[in-house]
Amino acid sequence: MAAIDFRHCFLSFFALFLFTITPAVGNVNEAEFSESDIITRDVCIIGGGSSGTYSAIRLQQMGKSVAVVEKESVLGGHVNTYFDPVTGESFDYGVISFDNITVVRNYFDHFGIKLAPLVYNAGPQQYADFANATFVSASALPQGNLTAALIGYGKQLEKYPYLFTKGYDLPSPVPADLLLSYGDFINKYNLQALAYTAFTFIQGVGNLLAQPTLYIMKYFAPATLNNILTGSGFLTTANHDNHELYEKALAELGSSAFISSNVTQISRNNDSVRVVISTTEGRKLIRASQLLIAIQPKLSSLSGFLDLDAEEASLLGQFNNSYYWDSVVRNSGVPDNTSINNVDPAAPFALPPLPGIYSIGSTGLPGLHTVYYGSPYAISNEEVKSDILTTIAELVKAAGYPPVNGTAEFVGFNDHRPFELTVSVDAIKAGFYARLNGLQGRRKTWWTGATWQAHDSSQIWNWTEYQLLPKMAA
Ligand SMILES: Cc1cc2nc3c(=O)[nH]c(=O)nc-3n(C[C@H](O)[C@H](O)[C@H](O)COP(=O)(O)OP(=O)(O)OC[C@H]3O[C@@H](n4cnc5c(N)ncnc54)[C@H](O)[C@@H]3O)c2cc1C
Structure with a gap:
């Protein structure tokens, strides 16, 4: 029955x-x-x-x-673009990159907007366990052959070409691997070395390891993979606007x-x-x-x-749905050319718990850092702002960065909920x-x-x- x-x-x-x-x-x-x-x-x-x-x-x-x-x-x-009144420069901190494909080139051409290769200019990368403001060396994080894992992941993506062009036109039955949690999937195919990289590129999905592989594959698609493997391929507007x-x-x-x-x-x-x-x-x-x-x-x-x-x-x-925020903080106290990534060395693949900050990123402009924040469940914008400023203050203190003029303040803050629908x-x-x-x-x-x-x-x-x-x- x-x-x-x-x-x-x-x-x-x-x-x-x-x-x-x-x-x-x-x-x-x-x-x-x-x-x-x-x-x-x-x-x-x-x-x-x-x-x-x-x-x-x-x-x-x-x-x-x-x-x-x-x-x-x-x-x-x-799309969130910050126009800095101090330098007169702008940068994108919401949608940043586009694939180098015909529809993208035609769309921007139609408006006479120039595209240029996306160059990552985040400066030296530091790692810290944001939950207790402890800096860790990159060598203390899980090691492994990232390139081999990314190539192995690419071979898995090749099995499902329809995912990247045809929406959710899925075969019946849906392939079992697509229904595995992403954590189980990367363990099954020995792709553990890419877990932290996936976490940094595939932001906003809540608990990455618990999401069905279907959703993560559609987001962590071949174009993104190629970009990580080759260090080039993404486009952005030449004016950073x-x-x-x-x-x-x-x-x-x-x-x-x-x-x-x-x-x-x-x-x-x-x-x-x-x-x-x-x-x-x-x-x-x-x-x-x-x-x-x-x-x-x-x-x-x-x-x-x-x-x-x-x-x-x-x-x-x-x-x-999951929850995702982006922001720009002025006078964070983090040095201009420094980015800090959130890790938890004790957690599987060093992925930090969420709600929490993904990263504090250098923008290349004086006194300005981007901060990205994610959560698997609803929290208020006030809670997010408070957590960001408190965490930054503790990191700055722990690092002993030299004092800056002015106090940390948000000059950009956007709530992108509801983000990933599953x-x-x-x-x-x-x-x-x-x-x-x-x-x-x-x-x-x-x-x-x-x-x-x-x-x-x-x-x-x-x-x-x-x-x-x-x-x-x-
Ligand atoms: C921080 C961040 C960074 C990202 N970076 C990239 C990137 O670099 N490259 C990339 O390709 N993608 C990126 N994405 C993802 C990508 O931009 C989104 O997936 C894409 O914008 C989704 O498009 P959409 O039309 O579904 O939704 P949206 O672009 O969100 O459009 C929905 C629109 O509907 C409006 N709206 C909502 N409710 C109503 C209503 N009731 N009445 C009228 N209007 C309403 C909203 O205000 C919004 O303008 C990023 C997303 C975020 C949040």
Whole structure:
């Protein structure tokens, strides 16, 4: 007799409950809007980050009219560029690198933005156990042949080429190795020497060793691996200003971009979509033939305004997420050309516990360091800021760095939650992603973004270009 899956029953019940009681998502009353507040477009895009902006620009190039709704005052999502008033220089501390592939080159060329090879300029690397402010020598960390481990990892990646171009179009059954925890996977294939490197490059995923290998492979993809192996391959903007892409995209989109705007209601039927937004110029109604959702598809992010049906709610309600922050600290007390990496020599592969800091990085500009922070569970921004400043002060004291003028302060701080969206191994085995892919095009609605490919802008644009947009255009 088949066992009853109570979790599934609960989720379905919850989905039906939500579907029935959510008050703000009934039919949109068009009579409430004057003609001047009604915008008619082919596609309404929710979210003007990496995937939403790319889709908007490409759909316009393909002859479609668009409306992009972005809650922040700028486009760009996880792109954070710091402009230093002291030196007049800028640097990126959110999204930094892009793969050297056709969609990336075409996108930047379109806006006349020059790309250049990414050069790591972090200065001397130090290692410390941040939990007790103890500096350790690099030789005290787990040793091993990193190059051999990376090459071995590359051979594993070659088994799953579809992971890097086709979103989550997974075979059935899903290969067992992809369902192993990443810790078990690297032990199985004797890849222990790459664990700390993976931790430093694949940030923001919560507990790296506990995540299913599927998610880590999609993020720690061949392009990133080649970059680590060869020390080159990534591109960045020549001016160290990735935000320029989004300023130019905003200018090109003109009155089709609604920034500082919130979606309050979306209703869909088989013919069209109605989106009500609250903008700086009042409420507007967008009538569109299609909807493209380019925000992280957590149930909690969408249920307040989207007329979810039971299938959508039951799928999106299964997502868990990790937490990730980036920041720039002025006057940290860490010397300008020094970077400090967090390690725990007593832990497996020396990976430090999270919540915690990944690294404090030299920016090449005087008095400024980047600090990256991750957590597997929710904590407040105040807690993160306090932990960062306390930890830095203890490290500076322990190192005996010379005093600096001024006190440590944040000049950049961004909360990137919800970051990596994952579901349980049981759900993956049970065909979660086949059902999720089944949402594409259903109810005039399409979906893009990190959850549909990987936390990698180049991969997202490539997938959007070749897998999604042709279907939308058809
Ligand atoms: C610190 C950091 C560094 C990274 N570095 C790199 C890197 O070097 N290279 C790389 O390729 N990738 C990098 N990534 C990952 C990559 O940038 C992301 O995966 C990518 O931005 C995801 O694109 P997206 O469109 O799914 O989401 P986002 O870019 O986050 O876009 C979502 C947008 O939707 C908006 N939004 C959310 N809710 C609503 C709402 N209700 N209404 C309207 N708008 C809404 C958000 O404000 C945001 O602008 C990095 C990520 C982080 C956090």
